[in-house]
Amino acid sequence: MKKVFIYFFVFLLVFFLLPALLTKKNVEAKVPENNVEDSIEQVSDNEYDYKNYGTIKLLHSDTGEVEEVPLDTYLCNVVSAEMPVDFELEALKAQAVVARTYTIYKIQNKKHDNAGICDDSSCCQAWLSKEERFARWDEEKRESNWAKIEQCVNETKGKIITYNGTPINAFFHSNSGGTTELPVNVWGGGTNLPYLQVIETAGEEGYSQYQSEAIFTQDELIEKLKSKYEDITIDFNNNDDLKILDYTDSGRVKTVKFGNHELSGTETRSLFDLRSTNFEIIKEDGNVKFSVKGYGHGVGMSQTGANSLAKEGKNYEDIIKHFYVGVEISDVNSL
Ligand SMILES: [Zn+2]
Secondary structure, X not given: OHHHHHHHHHHHHHHHHHHHHHHHHXXXXXXXXXXXXXXXXXXXXXXXXOOOOOEEEEEOOOOOOEEEEEHHHHXXXXXXXXXXXXXXXXXXXXXXXXXXXHHHHHHHXXXXXXXXXXXXXXXXXXXXXXXXXXXXXXXXXXXXXXXXXXXXXXXXXXXXXXXXXXXXXXXXXXXXXXXXXXXXHHXXXXXXOOOOOOOEOOOHHHXXXXXXXXXXXXXXXXXXXXXXXXXOOOOOOOHHHXXXXXXXXXXXXXXXXXXXXXEEHHHHHHHOOOOOOOEEEEEEOOXXXXXXXXXXXXXXXXXXXXXXXXXXXXXXXXXXXXXXXXXXXXXXXXX
């Protein structure tokens, strides 16, 4: 008689209780799918929601075409064009945050009428299509290089640099020669910003961008100067006729005397195509040699300096706060 009860109980369990329990579970499992709050949480776990800057309008300067692209896709193209991929991860992450900040700043300050930013490095910041970028990398390293760039952009999603709650004008350059420059000494009056100061960074000298030289014969030097100053005359036997007159606080050249004219350091840099305004003038074997330290205008973050700091164990936030004084790392959606 006991056996009959057991069979009956098993029968009940298999045909009624278990299906009922399973059905209940299914019903419960379906609830979160219809729950709006839960589904938003799930999306933000995987994909950052750029409220105002989901896509940007990129002007291709050679064709004049304006392309609308997701911000972080654009940033991968910028970071891979602006910084060597074999640099440290934290340096590349700093570059990603700097490039994101620079982009938002350009959009907000409307540099271009019909686009947020352009792909010309001398106007906005460098950009290379993935195809162009791949063509310049060794074939076996292309995918892993790109994955490294994507990792740096993804791990800093939504992060920008702010000062008093607004995005900074995040200038950057290749190599500071050991000391960064104030914007007023590069672009003139009224361009100084409190977060851009003279900053020293160790380790800049270990890079190929640190040291360069440009040599001109006396005739070549005169010819270049004549393109701007027709009446130029220099007595090369007189040491006072060709010399640096003064320097900026960062040690860069402020004014140079070329015979009967005085040129600024930045004008001299551009006329003789020097890598920076941090130079010495040396007369050697009848030629004039510019011995140059650093590469670029010298304002804001130095890329090789960022790499040196990363090698010392600094993270991307430390690196950014080293080059930009008094800034915060903020979320772009808080703007
Ligand atoms: Zn531009």
